[in-house]
Amino acid sequence: MKPKEDCIFCKIVKGEMPCYKIYEDKDVLSFLDINPYCIGHVLVIPKKHSRWLWDLNEAEYTRLVERTHFLANKLRDAFKTEWVEEVVAGIGTEHTHIHLQPRKFDDGLGELPTKPIIPKPTSEEMKKIQEKIVKVIK
Ligand SMILES: [Zn+2]
Structure with a gap:
């Protein structure tokens, strides 16, 4: 496991690395995945570092x-779809994150x-x- 100081998502939280931010409050940050699996793929993370979702209290x-x-409902609005996948993985970046992927039945992605x-x-x-997502959140 990498030291917390090297955590990319903690750097994004601290503003030391850029992101395409779509939402922020005191506990939670959400931004576009820079390697999207579909258009509108976002990550939702706790601002406080934790390795796994199940480490949160x-x-x-x-x-x-x-x-x-x-946010999933905002993605439904922004992309005019009823289908938003939620995926919890975690071997990529060692900071708790939830993937949200707005999908279309004809997007060919399975x-x-x-x-x-x-x-x-x-x-x-x-x-x-x-911008498309931020517009429906405001
Ligand atoms: Zn972190």
């Missing part, structure tokens, strides 16, 4: 899940997308996706 877990519910979309969206496209 009950109050922290409940807060994260409540905000994930809020039940669970397993790899980043190619070509990767450009930074211009990422900004447009970010």
